[in-house]
Amino acid sequence: MLFYIIAILVIMTDQFTKFLIRTYIDINESFTLWGIPLTHIENSGMAGGLFQGYARLFGIVAVLFVIGVFYFRRTEEMNGALIDSSLGFLVGGAIGNGIDRLLFGQVTDFIVRSGGVLNLADHAIEIGVLLIIIYVIISWFKKGR
Numbered sequence: 001m002l003f004y005i006i007a008i009l010v011i012m013t014d015q016f017t018k019f020l021i022r023t024y025i026d027i028n029e030s031f032t033l034w035g036i037p038l039t040h041i042e043n044s045g046m047a048g049g050l051f052q053g054y055a056r057l058f059g060i061v062a063v064l065f066v067i068g069v070f071y072f073r074r075t076e077e078m079n080g081a082l083i084d085s086s087l088g089f090l091v092g093g094a095i096g097n098g099i100d101r102l103l104f105g106q107v108t109d110f111i112v113r114s115g116g117v118l119n120l121a122d123h124a125i126e127i128g129v130l131l132i133i134i135y136v137i138i139s140w141f142k143k144g145r
Protein backbone atom coordinates (compact mmCIF):
# COMPACT_ATOMS: atom_id res chain seq x y z
CA MET A 1 0.00 0.00 0.00
CA LEU A 2 2.90 2.37 0.77
CA PHE A 3 4.13 1.95 -2.81
CA TYR A 4 0.80 3.12 -4.25
CA ILE A 5 0.38 6.02 -1.82
CA ILE A 6 3.83 7.42 -2.61
CA ALA A 7 3.46 6.92 -6.38
CA ILE A 8 0.04 8.62 -6.46
CA LEU A 9 1.20 11.53 -4.27
CA VAL A 10 4.26 12.05 -6.48
CA ILE A 11 2.17 12.00 -9.67
CA MET A 12 -0.47 14.37 -8.30
CA THR A 13 2.04 16.83 -6.83
CA ASP A 14 4.22 16.75 -9.94
CA GLN A 15 1.34 17.28 -12.35
CA PHE A 16 -0.22 20.03 -10.20
CA THR A 17 3.04 22.01 -9.99
CA LYS A 18 3.65 21.62 -13.72
CA PHE A 19 0.10 22.81 -14.42
CA LEU A 20 0.69 25.89 -12.28
CA ILE A 21 3.99 26.65 -14.01
CA ARG A 22 2.54 26.17 -17.52
CA THR A 23 -0.52 28.29 -16.67
CA TYR A 24 1.03 31.22 -14.82
CA ILE A 25 4.70 31.45 -15.83
CA ASP A 26 5.95 32.24 -19.33
CA ILE A 27 8.65 30.08 -20.88
CA ASN A 28 12.13 31.27 -19.83
CA GLU A 29 10.62 33.48 -17.11
CA SER A 30 12.59 33.28 -13.85
CA PHE A 31 11.60 34.04 -10.28
CA THR A 32 12.36 32.97 -6.73
CA LEU A 33 9.91 31.24 -4.40
CA TRP A 34 10.88 30.66 -0.77
CA GLY A 35 14.52 31.16 -1.72
CA ILE A 36 14.36 28.56 -4.51
CA PRO A 37 15.25 29.84 -8.00
CA LEU A 38 12.68 28.79 -10.60
CA THR A 39 12.69 29.11 -14.39
CA HIS A 40 10.03 27.71 -16.71
CA ILE A 41 11.50 25.65 -19.53
CA GLU A 42 10.10 22.92 -21.77
CA ASN A 43 12.38 19.98 -22.50
CA SER A 44 11.60 17.68 -25.44
CA GLY A 45 14.57 15.45 -24.67
CA MET A 46 15.87 13.73 -21.59
CA ALA A 47 17.90 14.80 -18.56
CA GLY A 48 20.24 17.67 -19.29
CA GLY A 49 18.44 18.45 -22.53
CA LEU A 50 20.06 15.54 -24.37
CA PHE A 51 18.33 13.99 -27.38
CA GLN A 52 15.91 16.86 -28.01
CA GLY A 53 12.79 15.87 -29.96
CA TYR A 54 12.55 12.31 -28.64
CA ALA A 55 10.16 12.98 -25.75
CA ARG A 56 7.48 10.55 -26.91
CA LEU A 57 10.06 7.77 -27.28
CA PHE A 58 11.18 8.44 -23.69
CA GLY A 59 7.49 8.40 -22.70
CA ILE A 60 7.23 4.86 -24.07
CA VAL A 61 10.39 3.92 -22.16
CA ALA A 62 8.73 5.27 -18.98
CA VAL A 63 5.68 3.08 -19.62
CA LEU A 64 7.90 0.03 -20.10
CA PHE A 65 9.80 0.88 -16.91
CA VAL A 66 6.55 1.08 -14.91
CA ILE A 67 5.37 -2.25 -16.36
CA GLY A 68 8.73 -3.75 -15.38
CA VAL A 69 8.42 -2.46 -11.81
CA PHE A 70 4.91 -3.91 -11.47
CA TYR A 71 6.18 -7.25 -12.77
CA PHE A 72 9.18 -7.11 -10.43
CA ARG A 73 6.94 -6.34 -7.44
CA ARG A 74 4.89 -9.47 -8.16
CA THR A 75 7.98 -11.65 -7.70
CA GLU A 76 8.24 -10.39 -4.10
CA GLU A 77 11.97 -11.09 -4.01
CA MET A 78 12.54 -7.70 -2.43
CA ASN A 79 10.00 -6.42 0.02
CA GLY A 80 9.60 -4.04 2.91
CA ALA A 81 8.85 -0.38 3.48
CA LEU A 82 12.20 0.86 2.15
CA ILE A 83 11.97 -0.88 -1.23
CA ASP A 84 8.25 -0.05 -1.51
CA SER A 85 9.05 3.62 -0.87
CA SER A 86 11.89 3.56 -3.37
CA LEU A 87 9.80 1.99 -6.11
CA GLY A 88 6.90 4.33 -5.31
CA PHE A 89 9.13 7.38 -5.89
CA LEU A 90 10.60 5.86 -9.06
CA VAL A 91 7.23 4.92 -10.55
CA GLY A 92 5.62 8.21 -9.53
CA GLY A 93 8.45 10.14 -11.16
CA ALA A 94 8.42 8.02 -14.30
CA ILE A 95 4.66 8.40 -14.69
CA GLY A 96 4.79 12.13 -13.93
CA ASN A 97 7.33 12.79 -16.68
CA GLY A 98 5.78 10.13 -18.92
CA ILE A 99 2.45 11.97 -18.87
CA ASP A 100 4.16 15.15 -20.06
CA ARG A 101 6.10 13.36 -22.76
CA LEU A 102 3.16 11.44 -24.16
CA LEU A 103 0.56 14.23 -23.92
CA PHE A 104 2.65 17.33 -24.68
CA GLY A 105 5.76 15.99 -26.41
CA GLN A 106 7.91 17.72 -23.81
CA VAL A 107 8.48 17.91 -20.07
CA THR A 108 7.90 21.05 -18.00
CA ASP A 109 10.96 21.78 -15.85
CA PHE A 110 11.26 24.68 -13.42
CA ILE A 111 13.45 23.98 -10.35
CA VAL A 112 16.92 25.45 -10.98
CA ARG A 113 19.87 23.50 -9.56
CA SER A 114 23.56 23.46 -10.25
CA GLY A 115 23.02 20.44 -12.51
CA GLY A 116 20.27 22.06 -14.58
CA VAL A 117 16.56 22.70 -14.40
CA LEU A 118 14.39 19.87 -13.06
CA ASN A 119 10.86 19.19 -11.84
CA LEU A 120 9.33 17.30 -8.92
CA ALA A 121 9.21 14.01 -10.87
CA ASP A 122 12.97 14.26 -11.45
CA HIS A 123 13.53 14.82 -7.73
CA ALA A 124 11.27 11.86 -6.90
CA ILE A 125 13.38 9.67 -9.18
CA GLU A 126 16.52 10.85 -7.40
CA ILE A 127 14.96 10.01 -4.03
CA GLY A 128 13.95 6.58 -5.35
CA VAL A 129 17.50 5.85 -6.53
CA LEU A 130 18.94 6.99 -3.19
CA LEU A 131 16.52 4.71 -1.30
CA ILE A 132 17.47 1.75 -3.51
CA ILE A 133 21.15 2.38 -2.75
CA ILE A 134 20.37 2.47 0.98
CA TYR A 135 18.31 -0.73 0.64
CA VAL A 136 21.16 -2.52 -1.16
CA ILE A 137 23.71 -1.40 1.45
CA ILE A 138 21.48 -2.52 4.33
CA SER A 139 20.81 -5.86 2.61
CA TRP A 140 24.53 -6.35 2.02
CA PHE A 141 25.30 -5.75 5.72
CA LYS A 142 22.51 -8.11 6.79
CA LYS A 143 23.81 -10.89 4.55
CA GLY A 144 27.34 -10.37 5.84
CA ARG A 145 26.34 -11.30 9.39
